[in-house]
Amino acid sequence: NAGVMQNPRHLVRRRGQEARLRCSPMKGHSHVYWYRQLPEEGLKFMVYLQKENIIDESGMPKERFSAEFPKEGPSILRIQQVVRGDSAAYFCASSHRDRGGSPLHFGNGTRLTVT
Amino acid sequence: GQQLNQSPQSMFIQEGEDVSMNCTSSSIFNTWLWYKQEPGEGPVLLIALYKAGELTSNGRLTAQFGITRKDSFLNISASIPSDVGIYFCAGQLFGNEKLTFGTGTRLTIIP
Numbered sequence: 774n775a776g777v778m779q780n781p782r783h784l785v786r787r788r789g790q791e792a793r794l795r796c797s798p799m800k801g802h803s804h805v806y807w808y809r810q811l812p813e814e815g816l817k818f819m820v821y822l823q824k825e826n827i828i829d830e831s832g833m834p835k836e837r838f839s840a841e842f843p844k845e846g847p848s849i850l851r852i853q854q855v856v857r858g859d860s861a862a863y864f865c866a867s868s869h870r871d872r873g874g875s876p877l878h879f880g881n882g883t884r885l886t887v888t
Numbered sequence: 889g890q891q892l893n894q895s896p897q898s899m900f901i902q903e904g905e906d907v908s909m910n911c912t913s914s915s916i917f918n919t920w921l922w923y924k925q926e927p928g929e930g931p932v933l934l935i936a937l938y939k940a941g942e943l944t945s946n947g948r949l950t951a952q953f954g955i956t957r958k959d960s961f962l963n964i965s966a967s968i969p970s971d972v973g974i975y976f977c978a979g980q981l982f983g984n985e986k987l988t989f990g991t992g993t994r995l996t997i998i999p
Contacts, residue, residue: 777930806986815976815989816931829986864930868985876921877987879930 777802777880778847779865785886792852792859794883798867804828805848806866806877807840816864822848855887892990894977900996907964909975909993916957917979921987922949926973934975935962964995972997 778797786792798805804823808816821829822842833840837855842848852859862884866877894911901907911920919938923931935946937953937960944951950963960977974994978987 779930804985808989815991816987818986818988821984821986829984832986866930866987875985876919876933876936877985878933879923881928881930 777865777867777878779880779883781883783884785888786855787888788856789854792855792885794850794863796848796865796880799878802867802869804868805842807850808864810862857887860885860887892977892979892988894990894993896993898994900998901967902998903967905967907967910961911977911990912959913979918982919980920953920960921978922951922962923976923978924973931976967997969997971995
């Protein structure tokens with residue numbers, strides 16, 4: 774399966790711990806996007822990255838959240854000192870072009886539960 | 889910011905019926921996309937629309953990109969049980985790949 778791979782599928786953290794979510798884009802894709810989805814809601818944009826660059830982080834909370842997409846390896850979404858409100862499904866998507874008209878392909882998400 | 893409103897929010901139909909849902913925006917988009925999401929999974933791309941007025945089909949699915957570039961509709965003909973899920977529209981602007989998602993239409997098929 775050459776699709777977008779996310780892991781872990783499920784992650785449980787206690788309040789105050791750190792959560793690290795990983796995303797490997799589709800083969801040949803160099804653009805990665807992170808979205809958050811609360812139950813019964815649509816997906817909300819968080820951040821758009823290319824290799825070693827953050828292109829648009831307008832949807833990222835100002836504190837505790839960070840994302841990277843290094844030259845080698847998967848993209849990482851990191852949430853420090855998690856709180857209950859961080860519980861959600863986090864989806865990663867990838868695309869292969871840096872111009873409009875390139876559909877995003879999504880992974881199956883990481884479901885974060887903060888206890 | 890941009891908002892996409894989808895209607896209806898939910899639909900309960902019988903197998904074999906046709907389905908129609910639409911999406912409207914307060915501002916224009918250059919690309920419209922329709923995704924389907926099933927429980928526990930990520931959104932799966934159904935149809936992509938790139939030109940105002942474009943009408944595109946994918947099997948029993950048909951979608952159109954509105955002339956004003958502020959709306960789109962999705963039709964599903966002769967629904968089958970595996971059509972159950974949540975359908976999302978999404979808009980995209982040139983030069984900015986991120987998608988703005990609609991609020992979703994939940995489709996349920998009554999046996």
